[in-house]
Amino acid sequence: MxxxxxxxxxxxxxxxxxxxxxxxxxxxxxxxxxxxxxxxxxxxxxxxxxxxxxxxxxxxxxxxxxxxxxxxxxxxxxxxxxxxxxxxxxxxxxxxxxxxxxxxxxxxxxxxxxxxxxxxxxxxxxxxxxxxxxxxxxxxxxxxxxxxxxxxxxxxxxxxxxxxxxxxxxxxxxxxxxxxxxxxxxxxxxxxxxxxxxxxxxxxxxxxxxxxxxxxxxxxxxxxxxxxxxxxxxxxxxxxxxxxxxxxxxxxxxLSLEAEVYQLLVMATRDYVVQNGFPGAVLGLSGGIDSALTLAIAVDALGADKVQALMLPFTYTSGMSVEDAEAQAKAMGIEFGSVSIEPMYNSFMQQLTPLFAGRGKDTTEENLQARLRGVLLMALSNKTGRMLLTTGNKSENAVGYCTLYGDMCGGFAVIKDVPKTLVYRLAAYRNSLSPVIPQRVIDRPPSAELAPDQTDQDNLPPYDDLDAMIDAYVEQDKSLPEIVALGYDEATVRRVLHLIDINEYKRRQSAVGPKVTRRNFGKDRRYPITSWMRKQR
Amino acid sequence: MxxxxxxxxxxxxxxxxxxxxxxxxxxxxxxxxxxxxxxxxxxxxxxxxxxxxxxxxxxxxxxxxxxxxxxxxxxxxxxxxxxxxxxxxxxxxxxxxxxxxxxxxxxxxxxxxxxxxxxxxxxxxxxxxxxxxxxxxxxxxxxxxxxxxxxxxxxxxxxxxxxxxxxxxxxxxxxxxxxxxxxxxxxxxxxxxxxxxxxxxxxxxxxxxxxxxxxxxxxxxxxxxxxxxxxxxxxxxxxxxxxxxxxxxxxxxxLSLEAEVYQLLVMATRDYVVQNGFPGAVLGLSGGIDSALTLAIAVDALGADKVQALMLPFTYTSGMSVEDAEAQAKAMGIEFGSVSIEPMYNSFMQQLTPLFAGRGKDTTEENLQARLRGVLLMALSNKTGRMLLTTGNKSENAVGYCTLYGDMCGGFAVIKDVPKTLVYRLAAYRNSLSPVIPQRVIDRPPSAELAPDQTDQDNLPPYDDLDAMIDAYVEQDKSLPEIVALGYDEATVRRVLHLIDINEYKRRQSAVGPKVTRRNFGKDRRYPITSWMRKQR
The missing domain is CATH 3.60.110.10 (Carbon-nitrogen hydrolase)
Incomplete structure (x- = not known):
């Protein structure tokens, strides 16, 4: 019986x-x-x-x-x-x-x-x-x-x-x-x-x-x-x-997808920081949505007293960015400071100018801004013992819209596998619990603010399209013609796939971050850096 | 028939x-x-x-x-x-x-x-x-x-x-x-x-x-x-x-082991740089043996006209280092320059001092020097299109004697899997073909020159011992008691294994470099970053 x-x-x-x-x-x-x-x-x-x-x-x-x-x-x-x-x-x-x-x-x-x-x-x-x-x-x-x-x-x-x-x-x-x-x-x-x-x-x-x-x-x-x-x-x-x-x-x-993913990112951030013995986290706040969401997750994971943020403005930083970063830091009750990177930028350019003689301005100067921020944040991290969190999303990771040793600096990449379109949904979800991210951060056109009046869409297709292409190529292994057949312009698709291909070297040096999608960059997608697959199309 | x-x-x-x-x-x-x-x-x-x-x-x-x-x-x-x-x-x-x-x-x-x-x-x-x-x-x-x-x-x-x-x-x-x-x-x-x-x-x-x-x-x-x-x-x-x-x-x-490995590193460096479409390489020359050997390999791989080196001195850089770097650059016929990092260091410290109020000097200031050098070299790399080669060896990679986003910057880590003791043998081998590395670089005690009168052996056991411990732990999976039984002091072995364990996060963000030993850091040794194995001894 x-x-x-x-x-x-x-x-x-x-x-x-x-x-x-x-x-x-x-x-x-x-x-x-x-x-x-x-x-x-x-x-x-x-x-x-x-x-x-x-x-x-x-x-x-x-x-x-x-x-x-x-x-x-x-x-x-x-x-x-x-x-x-x-x-x-x-x-x-x-x-x-x-x-x-x-x-x-x-x-x-x-x-x-x-x-x-x-x-x-x-x-x-x-x-x-x-x-x-x-x-x-x-x-x-x-x-x-x-x-x-x-x-x-x-x-x-x-x-x-x-x-x-x-x-x-x-x-x-x-x-x-x-x-x-x-x-x-x-x-x-x-x-x-x-x-x-x-x-x-x-x-x-x-x-x-x-x-x-x-x-x-x-x-x-x-x-x-x-x-x-x-x-x-x-x-x-x-x-x-x-x-x-x-x-x-x-x-x-x-649960709703947003609630499920948000809670998991909070858990993953807490576990990584705590299990590795760090007393807290620092991050750079830019006034943009990626760092805003990362800050919200970090505070929900570790508590406001364990998180410190720095704003690192330069000539191209808008007043709106400064205001919004301050507003969020205040709303979340964290230690916040602002350090201009201008004096460092100038001293670098003074030493570099003779080396650069005869060569025009290009992305070197943009990367320099991002790297000076990285150095400052790492100095703060080293001095306080707190882990630097990096704030890049999957979309920019895919096409390489990020600076190695710059905004890619950090021990944990909280939203590394979150496509930009999902970043927006997660920010809205977090605000639905209590409003911590200024609405303007969600509404404004995304920009790296590394050059005058720059926006992400100057060089990239709209994020809805970009994320669909990344999903098709990275997660579903679709070919160029198959992706074009989904209704996108061939030249644009070709450019996006090329960017994904040539940026493997950057991703290989990126911080670990939690897998959210069906295939993340990391153990889940093992591509050679040296690969002429890009020359087969 | x-x-x-x-x-x-x-x-x-x-x-x-x-x-x-x-x-x-x-x-x-x-x-x-x-x-x-x-x-x-x-x-x-x-x-x-x-x-x-x-x-x-x-x-x-x-x-x-x-x-x-x-x-x-x-x-x-x-x-x-x-x-x-x-x-x-x-x-x-x-x-x-x-x-x-x-x-x-x-x-x-x-x-x-x-x-x-x-x-x-x-x-x-x-x-x-x-x-x-x-x-x-x-x-x-x-x-x-x-x-x-x-x-x-x-x-x-x-x-x-x-x-x-x-x-x-x-x-x-x-x-x-x-x-x-x-x-x-x-x-x-x-x-x-x-x-x-x-x-x-x-x-x-x-x-x-x-x-x-x-x-x-x-x-x-x-x-x-x-x-x-x-x-x-x-x-x-x-x-x-x-x-x-x-x-x-x-x-x-x-072939002799030295000839075999040296020729292979030349091949690997050439293939990585050329196959990935780079017109040449840049690197930082410190006056030490690692960058000296890396420069020799780079020139043998790509030709003197495709390699450029920068010396980036600071207060702690000895006169001997400057002389030896210049001498090697001259011997190898490459483009060479020198840029002091002092103005950048000062402008950073000016901005950082208020943030660091109440906290003493520590390795933060040493890391800052290494990172300023990294930023400068990456700017040169970005502007010229040439790939930055990084110069760390396996011994320092193992114990974390290297700065993330500092001397670890670069697209290819030429001697990443070469233990320091083999670095010396390869340098001597290269000089036996034609003398390009000043003898003093080989003979002097190794130092990162990030603090006054610093030498590697201030904090590490002699490289003969260190390399034997790394080999036993990393390549042969030996335990702490087994390594102590080889004749080393327990406290020292314990410290070395602890350093190897806690530096996995750095290695995970390091540039790729060619496997030389039986087990390299990379695809060959897949360790978790978050691991409490270090708490089991």
Missing amino acids: SSAVTVTLVQQPFTVGAVSQNTEKVLSIAKASSADLLLFPELTLTGYPPEDLLLRQDFQQLVEQGLQQILDARLAVTLVVGHPWRDGEALYNAASVIQNGQLLARYYKQELPNHGVFDELRYFTPGDKACTFQLKGQTFAVLICEDIWHGGPAALAKSEGAEWALVLNASPYCVGKPAQREQILTTLAKRLKLGFVYVNQVMGQDELMFDGQSLVVSPSAEVLFRGANAEAELHTQELLPRDTLYPQPQPRAA | SSAVTVTLVQQPFTVGAVSQNTEKVLSIAKASSADLLLFPELTLTGYPPEDLLLRQDFQQLVEQGLQQILDARLAVTLVVGHPWRDGEALYNAASVIQNGQLLARYYKQELPNHGVFDELRYFTPGDKACTFQLKGQTFAVLICEDIWHGGPAALAKSEGAEWALVLNASPYCVGKPAQREQILTTLAKRLKLGFVYVNQVMGQDELMFDGQSLVVSPSAEVLFRGANAEAELHTQELLPRDTLYPQPQPRAA
């Missing part, structure tokens, strides 16, 4: 490399638990992705010690905890089921992703067996992350009698991913009459954001629970015996 | 992404050939590694067109040419044997490397069949690169009657690799009584150097030919019928 099983979904952050701290966290959650079953995220003990730490023997030893500590604690609750596991020559992405100090079962992940941001075949050997165990008369199987995206492992688990699959995940966020996960789980549940308890990691880790949004789906494909976005949570769910009806479930409603 | 077959080893560069140019090159070499057989390097048509270009359909179409062009040319010579090949859902790392406009055979690489700098499982499906063909009564098999490092594919080829394996390679250089390849081939030849014609790519491609050093090994394991290091070459070898004795072969002697 089977009875209800209570399972706690441990949607909590586990820092990469922090094996002893993660082990302590597992133990402290387990000791406080009164559930039957505790489900942790993928590679709980090491954090995800541990990357080449996995190649180190001393790292494997730490994992073995951590696991032994958990076994030795002889906990009452049954735990499902993730960790790498070496067996002979092979390393597995594993999960252990631990009960009363005994290893009840161990599962090896069967589907190892080696695409997009993932490199799991660099480290792991795939498993080929299901792993099931009984609790209170119900049968559970263990699966790990990518396993559910292929169907085979879930079907295998079902064929061995599983009624519920416990899925450990470190599933990186991108726009649309939460809905996709839910669709996959409900489809599998319907097809297999298998329930799913799906726990996702929740934290920022370098260029990845794990959004949480854990799920419980019943064997009849009802969504029983949706976890919080971008927040740690311990949710306990009752899993009823087969064919028992659930009272009408009332899972959380899905 | 079998007779002698002449095979030309096409040790030539094939640029990544340059499908149409590479196809033209194949055709022009083939049309001029009077050999029986032409063997090209791995992925001839796309260059190696094409990385995520392989995910693009338009890229696959270019490859199909290129291959069709080669078929249509109906060449007399039999060609073995490498290219990716799509068959249904699967993409293969393939080689085609083409004769008289006909596809005689096609081979799919069986062993796909997905370790170190390689990501082949991200793109390719492994083959599982040998591929043999007959020419003049002799039997040839095709193999690709990693295949020979496992033995299985060569044994399979032999079991299907092959007398010779034709091996297409894009085998990246690292110290010791050429001897390793030769050992593997002679061992396989001995074991299997199989001959090898091994052609390697020769060029620099971003962070990889393909050294050439192609090989021919007879079925009785004699080395019949060793190809040039770092130089394009077309060598024609006669492959004699079975059991015919070769006249006493006289292959090239192996």
Whole structure:
């Protein structure tokens, strides 16, 4: 006779490399638990992705010690905890089921992703067996992350009698991913009459954001629970015996895209700054929308007392920019200052003029302005110990409308993978909570203000078009003719693709920043710098 | 009855992404050939590694067109040419044997490397069949690169009657690799009584150097030919019928390590600058050994007329540094200038002083000097169009003794993967050809000259010890106790490993530079930035 099983979904952050701290966290959650079953995220003990730490023997030893500590604690609750596991020559992405100090079962992940941001075949050997165990008369199987995206492992688990699959995940966020996960789980549940308890990691880790949004789906494909976005949570769910009806479930409603992404960027910024031991952040405020949004995120992530902004005006800086930057700094209650770059610019030009004899003005002088700002901000960062946040968006990153060692300076690129059109939507969303970004910043035509009366649209197509072209070329691998066929002017498309191609060298030296779109610049898109693909069109 | 077959080893560069140019090159070499057989390097048509270009359909179409062009040319010579090949859902790392406009055979690489700098499982499906063909009564098999490092594919080829394996390679250089390849081939030849014609790519491609050093090994394991290091070459070898004795072969002697690496760095620098369309290079000369060696390599790569150097002195710059920089510039016949950074430094400090009120002097002021130099050099680079070369070595890259956006500025980091101890050996080697680096630069204690009477050894162990620790930790994954057991002081080792750990963020924003050691910082060592591994010791 089977009875209800209570399972706690441990949607909590586990820092990469922090094996002893993660082990302590597992133990402290387990000791406080009164559930039957505790489900942790993928590679709980090491954090995800541990990357080449996995190649180190001393790292494997730490994992073995951590696991032994958990076994030795002889906990009452049954735990499902993730960790790498070496067996002979092979390393597995594993999960252990631990009960009363005994290893009840161990599962090896069967589907190892080696695409997009993932490199799991660099480290792991795939498993080929299901792993099931009984609790209170119900049968559970263990699966790990990518396993559910292929169907085979879930079907295998079902064929061995599983009624519920416990899925450990470190599933990186991108726009649309939460809905996709839910669709996959409900489809599998319907097809297999298998329930799913799906726990996702929740934290920022370098260029990845794990959004949480854990799920419980019943064997009849009802969504029983949706976890919080971008927040740690311990949710306990009752899993009823087969064919028992659930009272009408009332899972959380899905968030708007803007709310979801904004909350995640706040989480990612906090995690990157704090986990790396920085006492706060500094940034340059230009009066433009990118730095305005970045400031809002930074303050929401770290608190106003931990964020400092500098305005760095020059001849081409409009009065409006100065006013708006001041107004936002005031609205957000942060330390704010203004330093003109004019004396530095002049002293540089005085030394450079003889070297530049016979050559006219060009973008060199614009880059110089951006770089002087970079040097000033880095000096402030070095002196205060606070991390410089860089404020560029995906659109300018794509076409290289940014200055290497200038506005690209910084430890974390908060909105690096946010297209300009989404920057506007996120700014409007943040203002809908409380108005912090002056409306004029949102309404005015975007400009780098590096030359008189300059606007971004002097040289670029409107951002709606530009972002569509970037999406088609970068995220969808469409060709020039295919993009032109979407209704754009060929010369413009050609120029945009050329700019994307030739700016790989800049992106390669850019700060890390969180992935938001289906394909970010970083681990997700690995292009050669030296490439004559640009000469094939 | 079998007779002698002449095979030309096409040790030539094939640029990544340059499908149409590479196809033209194949055709022009083939049309001029009077050999029986032409063997090209791995992925001839796309260059190696094409990385995520392989995910693009338009890229696959270019490859199909290129291959069709080669078929249509109906060449007399039999060609073995490498290219990716799509068959249904699967993409293969393939080689085609083409004769008289006909596809005689096609081979799919069986062993796909997905370790170190390689990501082949991200793109390719492994083959599982040998591929043999007959020419003049002799039997040839095709193999690709990693295949020979496992033995299985060569044994399979032999079991299907092959007398010779034709091996297409894009085998990246690292110290010791050429001897390793030769050992593997002679061992396989001995074991299997199989001959090898091994052609390697020769060029620099971003962070990889393909050294050439192609090989021919007879079925009785004699080395019949060793190809040039770092130089394009077309060598024609006669492959004699079975059991015919070769006249006493006289292959090239192996080079000294210093000569080998120096020539490769020259090649890599030339290829990166030229392939990316830059008319020359600029660099900052400090009077120290790193910039001295980098300048020598740059001039040897590009010619004196294409290289310009700037000395950027400040209060802490010694007279000796100024004299030595001038002397080297003169010896190498390059354009040279000197610009004091003092006025810029003063104007920055004037603006920064109020912001820094209440805080003492620290490394901020040292970083500022380095960054002002970076800004000046980038301005020169932008104005002249010449690429800035950065001059840091592996030892300082490892422990973070370099300034982000300062001396780290530049498009290509020539000696990025050269440990300081090897920097000295390379400088001495270059001077042995003709004395261009003042002896004092080699003899004096190394110093960044960012503070009064500073030397590197104020804060770091002697470079002999430091390089040994870096090698143990970075290249060999040794643990703290294992490194201490090599005979070093624990506190020092602990500090060095901590510095290596916490400076990942700097390295992530560094310029690409060529891999020289067994494991370079870059694609070869993928460490998380956010990692608490440093808190586990």
